[in-house]
Amino acid sequence: MALSRDQIAQRVARELQDGYYVNLGIGIPTLVANYVPDGMEVMLQSENGLLGMGQFPTEEEIDADLINAGKQTVTMATGASIFDSAESFAMIRGGHVDLTVLGAFEVDVNGNIASYMVPGKLIKGMGGAMDLVAGADNIIVTMTHASKHGESKLLTNCSLPLTGKGCIKKVLTDLAFIEIKDGKFHLLERAPGVSVEEIIRLTAGELVVSDNVPEMQF
Amino acid sequence: MAGFNKVVNSYEEAMAGLTDNMTVISGGFGLCGIPENLISEIKRKGSKGITLVSNNCGVDDFGLGVLLPDRQIKKIIASYVGENAEFERQMMSGELEVELTPQGTLAEKMRAGGAGIPAFYTATGVGTPVAEGKDERQFNGRDYILEEAITGDFAIVKAWKADKYGNLIFRKTARNFNPMAATAGKITVVEVEEIVEPGELNPDEIHTPGIYVNRLIQGTFEKRIEQRTTRPAGE
Numbered sequence: 001m002a003l004s005r006d007q008i009a010q011r012v013a014r015e016l017q018d019g020y021y022v023n024l025g026i027g028i029p030t031l032v033a034n035y036v037p038d039g040m041e042v043m044l045q046s047e048n049g050l051l052g053m054g055q056f057p058t059e060e061e062i063d064a065d066l067i068n069a070g071k072q073t074v075t076m077a078t079g080a081s082i083f084d085s086a087e088s089f090a091m092i093r094g095g096h097v098d099l100t101v102l103g104a105f106e107v108d109v110n111g112n113i114a115s116y117m118v119p120g121k122l123i124k125g126m127g128g129a130m131d132l133v134a135g136a137d138n139i140i141v142t143m144t145h146a147s148k149h150g151e152s153k154l155l156t157n158c159s160l161p162l163t164g165k166g167c168i169k170k171v172l173t174d175l176a177f178i179e180i181k182d183g184k185f186h187l188l189e190r191a192p193g194v195s196v197e198e199i200i201r202l203t204a205g206e207l208v209v210s211d212n213v214p215e216m217q218f
Numbered sequence: 219m220a221g222f223n224k225v226v227n228s229y230e231e232a233m234a235g236l237t238d239n240m241t242v243i244s245g246g247f248g249l250c251g252i253p254e255n256l257i258s259e260i261k262r263k264g265s266k267g268i269t270l271v272s273n274n275c276g277v278d279d280f281g282l283g284v285l286l287p288d289r290q291i292k293k294i295i296a297s298y299v300g301e302n303a304e305f306e307r308q309m310m311s312g313e314l315e316v317e318l319t320p321q322g323t324l325a326e327k328m329r330a331g332g333a334g335i336p337a338f339y340t341a342t343g344v345g346t347p348v349a350e351g352k353d354e355r356q357f358n359g360r361d362y363i364l365e366e367a368i369t370g371d372f373a374i375v376k377a378w379k380a381d382k383y384g385n386l387i388f389r390k391t392a393r394n395f396n397p398m399a400a401t402a403g404k405i406t407v408v409e410v411e412e413i414v415e416p417g418e419l420n421p422d423e424i425h426t427p428g429i430y431v432n433r434l435i436q437g438t439f440e441k442r443i444e445q446r447t448t449r450p451a452g453e
Contacts, residue, residue, distance in 0.1 A: 089322025165345025
């Protein structure tokens with residue numbers, strides 16, 4: 001079975017470490033915050049200018065001056081700090097964020113990522129994604145392995161305009177956890193009940209598979 | 219106006235001197251921390267041919283989106299747009315020129331502009347459409363592109379509190395692009411929720427010193443929320 005959105009978030013959360021500063025993109029990455037292991041402290045960075053993002057507010061707590069990068073109303077966690085956009089991206093570009101999790105349309109064997117633009121369709125913009133992928137060393141991309149029509153999103157060369165070049169090392173899809181190194185995909189783990197053959201079939205770029213690929217446990 | 223007193227008494231006075239074909243830098247992220255009344259005044263004035271520098275362009279009937287129906291914006295430099303239908307229509311038809319700029323690069327362009335730095339190198343955008351036509355250079359084995367600073371004929375800014383000298387304090391994430399925008403305008407106009415006497419703000423707590431501010435006005439704000447998300451009480 002392919003992983004659900006929540007299972008993807010759950011698996012990503014296992015990559016968290018105590019004391020990590022983490023930036024979570026919009027969509028599935030946001031769900032990672034729900035699976036921070038008990039007893040572990042992580043601080044969420046929101047690139048509009050908040051370090052220490054808390055949960056959504058109650059109706060009484062809503063504050064129009066306090067939103068996250070997805071423009072949703074939020075609260076501040078204990079020990080939060082607020083800063084301007086230049087400072088926020090100094091943190092990001094300067095490599096101070098320990099882990100970045102974001103979505104993508106495509107990744108390729110050279111660690112290129114395309115995530116913001118489909119030519120001919122409406123172009124909304126890259127927001128902070130280009131800065132995040134250029135600035136972070138530790139990035140996990142979350143996405144579906146293939147399109148609804150069965151077209152692989154793990155390619156030899158990205159077909160869409162890039163968000164970043166050579167910056168992605170880890171991809172978690174609904175089928176597999178994959179590392180990118182030496183110009184190849186390497187299969188680290190597979191989703192429960194998903195065969196290695198199916199993953200090979202749906203991976204367009206070169207995929208290195210070891211003899212025994214562990215199944216993710218939930 | 220006398221001495222360092224930056225206070226003006228009307229929005230008309232606040233935006234006096236804005237003419238067609240000027241560059242306007244605006245603070246705000248989404249609808250958070252936007253100078254909503256200064257934007258309304260630009261709409262009322264009907265200035266045209268504006269090159270707008272702002273992270274976003276508001277929604278159909280609020281924020282910078284209100285400048286779209288009368289085709290007041292010629293070009294926008296932004297990181298994320300298209301939250302409104304009229305924007306999409308004008309962009310697709312080519313009536314509105316859009317220069318997409320990564321969010322961090324946009325913030326730094328404003329910061330550099332205000333700080334007298336004409337350009338800077340960044341790794342953001344290397345190998346992407348953003349790098350097209352820009353100088354590239356390696357430092358310590360890594361590729362960077364040269365990005366030019368931005369300054370504006372006007373900067374429009376929303377802060378929380380100010381003293382009459384234009385020393386500013388922002389509130390929560392309504393700070394966002396406002397401090398950089400404030401530094402990058404030839405004429406920087408700031409609207410705030412409260413103006414106090416000089417000396418009433420703690421100098422240690424001022425985010426933007428009054429030297430950057432030319433005009434200051436107190437307004438009332440709708441503060442519309444774009445994505446109202448809540449959790450149930452008691453959780």
